[in-house]
Amino acid sequence: MLPAGRPGVALRAAAGLLTxxxxxxxxxxxxxxxxxxxxxxxxxxxxxxxxxxxxxxQVGAREHxxxxxxxxxxxxxxxxxxLVARIAGALTAVSENPNQSYRITxxxxxxxxxxxxxxxxxxxxxxxxxxxLDASEVAAVLSHEMAHVTANHGIERQQREEAEVIASxxxxxxxxxxxxxxxxxxxxxxxxxAFSRNQELQADVIGVRMLGEAGYDAYAxxxxxxxxxxxxxxxxxxxxxxxxxxxxxxxxxxxxRVDLARRHARAFxxxxxxxxxxxxxxxxxxxxxxxxxxxxEGYVRxxxxxxxxxxxxxxxxxxxxxxxxxxxxxxxxxxxxxxxxDGVADPKRRSLTEYIASGWVTGLQPAxxxxxxxxxxxxxxxxxxxxxxxxxxxxxxxxxxxxxxLTAVPKGSAALAPTANAxxxxxxxxxxQEAAALKPLRxxxxxxxxxxxxxxxxxxxxxxxRKLDLFRLINAMQVTSTVKPGDKVKIISE
Numbered sequence: 001m002l003p004a005g006r007p008g009v010a011l012r013a014a015a016g017l018l019t020x021x022x023x024x025x026x027x028x029x030x031x032x033x034x035x036x037x038x039x040x041x042x043x044x045x046x047x048x049x050x051x052x053x054x055x056x057x058q059v060g061a062r063e064h065x066x067x068x069x070x071x072x073x074x075x076x077x078x079x080x081x082x083l084v085a086r087i088a089g090a091l092t093a094v095s096e097n098p099n100q101s102y103r104i105t106x107x108x109x110x111x112x113x114x115x116x117x118x119x120x121x122x123x124x125x126x127x128x129x130x131x132x133l134d135a136s137e138v139a140a141v142l143s144h145e146m147a148h149v150t151a152n153h154g155i156e157r158q159q160r161e162e163a164e165v166i167a168s169x170x171x172x173x174x175x176x177x178x179x180x181x182x183x184x185x186x187x188x189x190x191x192x193x194a195f196s197r198n199q200e201l202q203a204d205v206i207g208v209r210m211l212g213e214a215g216y217d218a219y220a221x222x223x224x225x226x227x228x229x230x231x232x233x234x235x236x237x238x239x240x241x242x243x244x245x246x247x248x249x250x251x252x253x254x255x256x257r258v259d260l261a262r263r264h265a266r267a268f269x270x271x272x273x274x275x276x277x278x279x280x281x282x283x284x285x286x287x288x289x290x291x292x293x294x295x296x297e298g299y300v301r302x303x304x305x306x307x308x309x310x311x312x313x314x315x316x317x318x319x320x321x322x323x324x325x326x327x328x329x330x331x332x333x334x335x336x337x338x339x340x341x342d343g344v345a346d347p348k349r350r351s352l353t354e355y356i357a358s359g360w361v362t363g364l365q366p367a368x369x370x371x372x373x374x375x376x377x378x379x380x381x382x383x384x385x386x387x388x389x390x391x392x393x394x395x396x397x398x399x400x401x402x403x404x405x406l407t408a409v410p411k412g413s414a415a416l417a418p419t420a421n422a423x424x425x426x427x428x429x430x431x432x433q434e435a436a437a438l439k440p441l442r443x444x445x446x447x448x449x450x451x452x453x454x455x456x457x458x459x460x461x462x463x464x465x466r467k468l469d470l471f472r473l474i475n476a477m478q479v480t481s482t483v484k485p486g487d488k489v490k491i492i493s494e
Contacts, residue, residue, distance in 0.1 A: 060103075060117035067123060071107035072294065075126045080106060083285030084124065087139045087278075094213040096150050096206065110292050112231060116145035130291055130443050130490075131231060133476045135278025136220035140211050144221070147206035204257055208264040217275040218265035225258045227476050234466075234473050283488055289443040291492050292463055293324050299438060300324050301463075305341070306430065308438040312403065314341070315426040317419060335415055339423060340406045347400050352380035355402060361393055362386060375428040381420075385411065392420035396427060403427070439494040443474075448487040457483065462493045 068074060088104050102120040107113075110127040117123075122145055124138070132138045204221065212218035268274040293299045298307030300322045306313040316322055320333035328342040346355065353369050363386035372379045377396045384391040390413065394405040405423055409416040441463045448457065458471035472481070474490045483489065 058119065060119035060121035063117055064103075064105075064121055067117070067121075068105065068107070071109040071111070071113075071123075071125065072297065073108045075106040075108040075290065077106075077289070079285055080126070080129065080289060083135075083282065084129075084138070084142075086281075087135050088122070088142055090214040090216070091139060091143050091146060091210050094210050095146060100146075100149065102146070102149075108290075108294055112228070114141045114145055116148045118149065120149055122146065122149075126289055126291075129286055130289055131227060131474060132224065132282070133227070133277075133279070134217075134220070135282040135285075136211070136216040136275065137224040137227070138282070139214065139216045139278075140207060140221035140224050143210040143214075144203050144207035146210065147203035150206065200257070204260055205264055208261055209267075212265065212268035212275060215275050217277045218268040219262060219271045219274065220277070222258050222261040222265065223476070225261065227473075230473055230476070234469060280488075283445045283490070286443050286490075287445040291441045291443050293440070295438075295440050297324055298329070299440070305329050306434070306438055308430065308435040310343070310398075310401075311430045311435055312398070313426075313428060313430050313434070314423065317422050333419070335413060336410050337413075337415055337419055338408045339419075341404065343401050343403045345400060346397070346402045349397075349400060352378060352395050352397060352402070356380055356382045356393060356395060361391075363391070364393070374424050377427075377429075379424070381424070387411075390416050392416055394420060394424045396424075398429070441492050441494060444491050444493050445488055446491055448483045448485055448489060450485040452483055452485070454481065454483060457489060457491060460491050460493060464492070 084104055084106060088102060092100075092102065100120050102122050104122045104124070106129070107123055107125045109125045110130075111125050112127045112131055114122075114124040114128055122142060124141065128141065129138065132141075208218055208221050211220060217223075262271070265271070265274065295309065298305055298310070303318065303320065303322070304313060304315050305322055305324065316331045316339065317333060320331045320337075320339070323330040323332070328340050331339040331341075333339075350358075353371050356369050357364065357366060361382070361384050363384040365383045365385065368381075368383040370381050372381060374394075374396055377398060379394065379396040381395075382393045384393055388411050389408050390411050392405070392407040394407075396403045405420070405427070407416065407420045407423060409419070446457070446460075454468065454471065454477070458468040461467040461471055464470045471489075471491065472478070474492070475481075
């Protein structure tokens with residue numbers, strides 16, 4: 001969730017009634033590109049200077065802030081940035097257009113994605129870095145995206161990389177059009193890599209060639225496509241999982257692509273005997289990588305959302321699943337019940353009853369507005385109704401911040417009152433001890449001992465009830481896989 005003070009209002013209702021609008025500050029990440037070499041240049045070119053007269057780069061520059069905002073900002077970690085720059089530098093050296101400079105941004109998102117914009121803007125999420133097994137797999141992804149840039153696919157698709165602004169039923173029915181119009185950026189399903197089938201295949205061919213010529217394992221592309229298929233199967237277990245920002249939503253994992261990647265990799269030799277995987281330095285580079293929710297967005301632990309910086313927490317009822325987005329905390333439950341929680345700044349400290357009635361909720365029933373107290377906090381509640389939905393609106397004040405719950409149920413459902421009552425009753429300030437005990441999850445590299453098995457190693461995983469499944473996924477292991485003493489593996493822990 002965005003820290004309070006950044007406005008962002010919408011509601012996610014279950015069973016296909018989905019809307020998430022985002023308003024967020026934007027920043028630039030890597031202002032430098034790297035000379036063709038395996039390690040970062042000590043005298044890098046400045047991308048802005050190289051690209052200032054490139055009309056293609058203007059497209060990327062226009063969309064760059066939108067992308068950064070949509071994916072929760074940049075991931076700033078010098079070790080990880082050096083790792084990605086090393087991989088990209090090796091690929092640039094063998095590019096069909098070695099004069100093309102690249103602006104590489106690591107996005108602070110647990111989604112698994114990578115994409116490119118015209119003019120050399122490359123993006124990779126920390127979620128993808130956590131899934132990849134070695135440097136060659138990340139090189140396979142980046143070389144594929146570089147190939148899109150080299151082949152001018154971004155221009156050919158006539159700016160389909162622009163973010164899709166969703167005007168959904170919930171926004172039009174629940175929120176005033178004036179407020180909705182101020183939401184400048186959309187998270188939604190970004191069609192960033194909606195290339196044609198032929199363009200994807202062409203990028204695969206170019207990417208595998210770059211991979212092999214850069215000295216990496218040419219079969220890494222096929223391996224990572226297999227890992228993506230495993231990720232898709234893992235995610236599919238959760239029917240409510242929103243994969244709209246993930247790689248497979250825009251890069252179809254057709255068997256034809258895997259076969260093509262392996263066929264072109266054979267030009268560099270037999271599988272298992274071509275190039276470097278870069279596993280050791282890659283694992284060293286991602287040791288400590290943030291995994292899952294970031295501290296700035298708070299944490300989901302089971303049925304509880306906790307935000308140490310804001311000092312707040314609440315619980316959703318049993319049977320609900322929390323989805324911690326960059327712009328809000330969303331939860332869906334049985335019976336098409338949906339919840340949205342977010343925060344806005346209110347430096348004027350206006351009356352909460354006046355705030356609810358100030359025009360941001362369409363369908364509001366003014367007679368239902370009531371002041372109240374929730375766990376010692378000033379609060380107010382109200383009801384709203386629109387089309388097929390009934391809503392409970394609850395707002396709470398902490399200092400100059402207003403926190404908001406919107407609970408939606410199908411019209412006439414008796415679940416609205418008990419759900420909203422339980423939700424707001426659970427909202428409270430965290431104690432200092434609770435806040436101090438909160439730690440983010442990270443990728444940790446451990447070395448297997450002689451007594452270790454998949455069971456003992458996966459038991460050390462945190463943040464998931466499916467420990468063994470996730471352990472196998474991030475380590476590209478099969479049901480029959482084993483570990484040997486000295487093997488380095490990834491686990492997720494604090």
